[in-house]
Amino acid sequence: MLTEDFSELENLRLEKMLQLRQNGIEPYPTRSYKNSSNADAIKAFEAHEAAGEAEALKLTLAGRLRAIRHMGKLSFAHIEDRTGKIQLFMRINEVGQDKLDEFVRYFDLGDFIEATGTMVRTKRGEVTLQVEDFRMLSKALYQLPAAKDEVVDGEIVRHAALTDPETRYRQRYVDLAVNPEVREIFRIRAEVVRGLRKFLDSRGFLEVETPILQPIYGGAAAKPFTTYHNQLHQELFLRVSFELYLKRLLVGGLDRVYEIGRDFRNEGVSFKHNPEFTQLEFYMAYADYNTIMDMTEQMISEVAQEVLGTMIVNFNGHEIDLTPPWNRLQIRQGLIDHAGIDIQDYPTAADLEEVLKARQISFKPGTPRGKLINLLMDTYLEPILIQPTFLYDYPRDISPLAKAKPEDPSTVERFEGYIGGMELCNAFTELNDPLDQEKRFLELGRAYAEDDEERNPMDEDFLRALAYGMPPAGGFGIGVDRLVMMLTGQHSLREVILFPPLREEE
């Protein structure tokens, strides 16, 4: 039972709750009659004051008790709701001895209270509700971590705030309840997603939903989570990307589609990796990767401007300017400039292996050429791509769904966007030649034959769809969590995911 291992403090609160009930006061009443948010109350009073209204402004407010200051025959308190804090001022003159005693005896920090009274301004100038009546809305049996805000030169300094990451993530409700800046991150996150939708909707894109449970996973080289459907007697995979389903929709005539949803990859966790993460993918017929590059920098900068009111963000210790146009760096040229290697001079994996060995970059034997190039990019390019940069023209063998460049069959029209040294998005001119696509699947099957889990299985139905004809198109994918992380200047994905995965307790 919950109360079994209650501490002394918790038992005290439990006792208060039970006593209230004994006195005929329900500590968890069904309804509240709050008729204004805290912020609206302050706004309304200021307008009232400015208009010189003689009549008092009477309101019923409610929220969580965040500070209590008893002063003998009067009490001050702050309550907090979704819109912020407001001060309550309670005098024996208005509420009487019994109610004041009730407040002092039974109300604790963290409880939800409803108070009715008139709006006033205190001697110190704070807009305050002078309470005439109040009641318990919800008694908190556990105490929230003590956190006191001090205003120093207009800056809010919080004392003894909850910072332990395990408690913060495991009991996110506590984190949110006491750390307003955490709430702010998730408000921004919601607005970012809304901004992305608005950008795409206004350009004629259709938002769709495709299966999360899939008989064949694909669209990314990632290890899937597996599950089982009892009635169908079928093994199913949680999707690792939306790509193959969204491109089927291009075949079906939905020329511009996008999906925002969860992808699942059964892999390690890091500051920029989470086993489930939110992805935005869009596909645009009659576009190519150049079109998509332009759109990407527009979309991200517009969303930043709209949500943050600026295109300058601080991330990873750098001031980053999202204003278009972004840098564009061809991979081959980038490696010539920053590594002194022209990959064109090393047409086979064996050739490149010598280069990596000479530079003491470790790799697994049998690594395909494209992956070796990727290692060079990780070493020489990714860390220096601080300001927004499109890295483009990828090796064909690590891009099985992208279309090759007409003049160079070993290279595909693909780019990734990097900001603050972190990969943010991935896009390409989509491969729409069904026979070429089949060949790529087969090549990939060979390349990954030894590593069963990473093998990208052949999707026969996807090939069948392509064989009906898919318009030329550009496609795009972005990690929404990473985008929010960058826009909010957070150093870890966990700070922008409400309930990040943790090992089970006990």
Place this chain on the structure above:
RNA sequence: GGGCGCGUAGCUCAAUGGUAGAGCAGCGGCCUUUUAAGCCGUUGGUUCAGGGUUCGAGCCCCUGCGCGCUCACCA
């Protein structure tokens, strides 16, 4: 999975191998315009768990658990 680090009161943190402490929160008292309210008094500990070394372990050793950082992994 490997390496490194951390785990002490509800929260934030102290404590040479020698009686486990502070601030805030809590509890009692004073206080009719406070706001990190203040003043006086006071409660609160399986030091993550289990073993070991030692006359004696929060501290040293081992194992386990959890968290963080990092490497690997992640086209």
